[in-house]
Amino acid sequence: MKKRTSFLVLITAVLGLQTAKAQINLSEKALGAVQKGVTGFTFSDSDAAALSKDAIAKMDKENPVADDKDPYAIRLKKVFGKHATENGLALNFKVYKLKEVNAFASADGSVRVYAGLMDIMDDNELLAVIGHEIGHVANHDSRDAVKAAYKKEALIDVAASQSNKVAAVTDSQLGKIGNALIDSKHSRKQESEADTYSYDFMKRHGYNVNAVESAFNILAKLSEGKEASFIERMLSSHPDSKERAAEAKARAEKDGLYKPYVKQTAKKTVAKKTTKKKKK
Numbered sequence: 001m002k003k004r005t006s007f008l009v010l011i012t013a014v015l016g017l018q019t020a021k022a023q024i025n026l027s028e029k030a031l032g033a034v035q036k037g038v039t040g041f042t043f044s045d046s047d048a049a050a051l052s053k054d055a056i057a058k059m060d061k062e063n064p065v066a067d068d069k070d071p072y073a074i075r076l077k078k079v080f081g082k083h084a085t086e087n088g089l090a091l092n093f094k095v096y097k098l099k100e101v102n103a104f105a106s107a108d109g110s111v112r113v114y115a116g117l118m119d120i121m122d123d124n125e126l127l128a129v130i131g132h133e134i135g136h137v138a139n140h141d142s143r144d145a146v147k148a149a150y151k152k153e154a155l156i157d158v159a160a161s162q163s164n165k166v167a168a169v170t171d172s173q174l175g176k177i178g179n180a181l182i183d184s185k186h187s188r189k190q191e192s193e194a195d196t197y198s199y200d201f202m203k204r205h206g207y208n209v210n211a212v213e214s215a216f217n218i219l220a221k222l223s224e225g226k227e228a229s230f231i232e233r234m235l236s237s238h239p240d241s242k243e244r245a246a247e248a249k250a251r252a253e254k255d256g257l258y259k260p261y262v263k264q265t266a267k268k269t270v271a272k273k274t275t276k277k278k279k280k
Contacts, residue, residue, distance in 0.1 A: 043150070048107035048143035051150060051169070055178040056110040058171070066095040072115050079123045080111075080130055086201075087138045101222070105133035106181050107142045120218060122264035124211035128198050135197025141190045142181070149180035195244055199251050209252050210261040216245035 066073040072095040080093060091109045096102075099116040106112075111130060118126060136142050150169070169177070186194070195212070202209045220241040252258035 043143075043147040045107065045140070045143055048146045050108070051146050051174075051177055052106035052110065052142070052181065053108040054169075055146075055174050055181060056106055056108065056112070058174045059112070059178045059181075060094065064097040066097050066115070070095070070097070072097065072118055075118065075123075076113060076126075079126055083205075086134050089134075089137060091134075102182070103129050103133050104182055105130070105137045105142065107137060107146055109137070120222075121215060122211075124202075124208045124264065125215040125218065127207055128202055128212040128215045131198035131201035132194045134201070135194035136184075136186065136190070138197060139190065139193055141186050141194070142184070145180055145184035145186070146177060149177045192244075192247075195247065196251075199248055203255070203257070208261070209248070209255070209257050210259060212248035213245045213252070214261040214263065216241045216248065220245060 066076075068074075076093055076095050083091060085091060089109045091105075091111055093111045093113070095113050095115060095118070097115045099119075100114045101116045101120065102114040103117050104112055111133065113126070113130065117129065121129060199209055199212050201207075202212060249258060
């Protein structure tokens with residue numbers, strides 16, 4: 001699977017009308033019938049969760065996952081491990097040992113965080129980012145992204161697309177749905193709502209809400225540095241990072257919780273040396 005760098009579930013995947021074996025061309029009449037069928041079928045949260053779970057399983061096999069003894073996995077468990085559930089959703093966490101600055105959550109409760117993001121965020125900033133991703137799940141944005149990807153893939157099978165049940169998909173289609181999980185192009189309204197969810201998550205659990213502003217300031221600085229062209233492309237559909245940072249600051253000020261954020265630094269344990277007095 002092609003790995004893309006992104007933040008907060010970011011750019012749209014290109015989903016072709018292709019089976020694992022061959023390209024299928026549909027007549028306009030057949031295509032119209034398929035689209036009518038797809039429009040009519042229902043797609044529940046459980047459908048999205050099932051498809052997401054299978055897509056995540058495929059992605060976990062194709063990406064380097066940090067094991068339980070890896071420092072990245074240990075840190076993520078320490079930072080977010082106590083949140084086994086959030087908003088009624090059972091969560092599971094893993095780290096992809098990739099340099100990309102990315103994190104995403106899927107409709108089945110899977111949360112995947114990239115090492116590149118963990119390298120530039122402290123624990124509170126990381127909490128803010130994951131809270132944002134969970135917000136997309138809680139607000140059904142992730143469900144809608146999977147539904148959109150499935151509807152595009154369903155066009156290859158007239159019978160499946162007109163069924164009122166979600167049909168099984170091929171391994172190739174799962175890969176495309178996985179890409180959709182990473183690269184979902186949420187609207188600016190959805191992103192703003194997920195930002196609010198992140199802030200509320202931090203406040204509800206007693207974390208430093210000012211880390212939300214700090215996380216967006218980090219992205220803003222990245223967009224001004226050597227990775228500017230990439231960051232601009234990555235965040236093209238999102239509200240400006242500086243604006244989002246300002247909005248987080250305004251919420252904290254309104255709640256009487258604002259104070260300039262002091263970024264956490266890793267604490268090093270220094271062993272004390274003891275010396276024995278020599279006997280005279």
